[in-house]
Amino acid sequence: MSKYVKDMNYLGLEQSRVEIEHSVKNNTAAKVIPKTSIHDGEYKLIQKFCTANKLGDMALENKNYTLAKTFYLMAADMISSESYPKDQLRKAEEGLKIEKASRKKQKTKQSKVKSAITNQKSSSPAAKNTSNKSSIESGKSMHKTRKVLGSK
Numbered sequence: 001m002s003k004y005v006k007d008m009n010y011l012g013l014e015q016s017r018v019e020i021e022h023s024v025k026n027n028t029a030a031k032v033i034p035k036t037s038i039h040d041g042e043y044k045l046i047q048k049f050c051t052a053n054k055l056g057d058m059a060l061e062n063k064n065y066t067l068a069k070t071f072y073l074m075a076a077d078m079i080s081s082e083s084y085p086k087d088q089l090r091k092a093e094e095g096l097k098i099e100k101a102s103r104k105k106q107k108t109k110q111s112k113v114k115s116a117i118t119n120q121k122s123s124s125p126a127a128k129n130t131s132n133k134s135s136i137e138s139g140k141s142m143h144k145t146r147k148v149l150g151s152k
Contacts (some may be wrong), residue, residue, distance in 0.1 A: 049078045056088055065095035 056071030071094040075085035 045078060049075050049082070052078065053085060053088070056085070056092070060088065060092055060095070063095065063099075065099060068092040069096065086136045 006127035047113075052071045057074065059071060065123035069089060070094060072085040072089040076082070076089065084147045
C-alpha cells in the first residue's frame with residue numbers, strides 16, 4: 001500500500017473500481033462492492049501528470065507557447081511540489097514575451113513602410129503631373145462653359 005504524499009491531488013480516487021460477487025449457493029442477485037485504493041489513485045494521477053508534461057513539451061517544441069503554458073499549468077496543479085512543470089512554464093512565458101515583442105516590432109515596421117509609401121506617392125512628380133493636368137482640363141472646361149453661356 002502506498003503512503004499519502006503531501007501536496008498531491010488525488011483526483012483518481014473519485015473514479016472507483018467495481019468488484020462483483022455472485023453467490024452460487026443461494027442463486028441470489030449479484031453484490032456490487034466499490035473498491036479503490038490509494039495506489040490506483042496515485043497511478044492515475046501520475047499518468048495524467050506525465051501526459052500533461054509530454055503534451056506541454058511537444059507544444060513547446062513546436063513553439064506553440066500558449067498551449068504549452070496551458071499544459072504546464074495543468075501539471076503544476078496536479079502535483080504542486082514538482083519543479084519540472086514550473087521550470088517549463090517559465091520557458092513558455094519567455095517564449096510568449098518574445099513572440100509578443102516580435103509581433104509588435106513587425107507592426108511598427110509595417111506602419112513605417114505604409115507611411116513611406118504614402119509619402120512617396122504624394123511627393124512623386126507623376127502624382128503632381130496628374131494633379132496639374134486635371135486642374136488645366138477643368139480650367140478649359142470652365143472656359144468652354146463661359147463661351148456657351150455668353151453666346152446665348
